[in-house]
Amino acid sequence: MRLNVPIIVKVVYLILSLSFLLLLMYDYNDYSLRVYSIKHLKVEVKGIDVYVENHDFFLNLTYSLSNGGVKCLEVSMITYKTYFGSEVARVYNENFYGSLLVVKPSQKLLRTIIVKVPGFKLKRNLVNGTVRVSILFNVYIRTRFGNTPVSFQCVKILNFSKP
């Protein structure tokens, strides 16, 4: 039996190109849904509290990280920039490069961090026993472009009496 080479080549071409088309559809879908999920990532601050322990000032922050999208998101780093008034009090990083923090769809992670803050900055920004605390979150998510930061901000007025 003689093989009809041109027909075989055409069939191989069709199969290969259709496979590429399917892969393209899958990849585009993945990319598009990941961007959609990043848009629906939310950081909600549940509570901020400043307390004193052995003459040191600590900021206790509880927040939730929720994924309202449809794809898992991998968080590689979170940076917290804390302001007292308009002054930067402390910049703190949480690094997850070793084991990424995975946020599954519809998952809500409740996290608590405690960071030491300089007391003199808190004292000089006290106005009538209150201090305006604002926290700027930068959540770095692994995407096809690399680690992409997504920013969230939270502002709260805290009552604080000078110790």
Place this chain on the structure above:
Amino acid sequence: MYKRIIWDVMVNVLYISSLTYVLFQQAFIGRIGFVSFINAAIFSVMSALYGYTIGDLKRAIIGYLSSVVSAIIVTTLLVRYPIEVNVGNLAAELVTMYSLRNVLMYVIFILTPLSIIFMSVGIYLSQR
């Protein structure tokens, strides 16, 4: 006559889809690395098959050039659209510039030389 035109259009559309897949992979990578060469090698096989299927150098070159232009446009739109819808126009512009630069570098320096060589091989084999 019409049959040949329809066949040519179909072959070129499938070639554009393959090229778009390869360019879509490359659009996010800022450098030309191992994966880029693997993609280029796979696409070279596609180019040889494309050359064999078309069987004419003039038609193949015209088809290739139009496919490259179409694939670059489609890739840029595919990369841009989700960002534009979900993030914003400024981010979409930045992503467009970044992906277009990556895609153009890849097409000019890697894909076109390899594709033309392998397409010519395919055409040569079809004429034997």
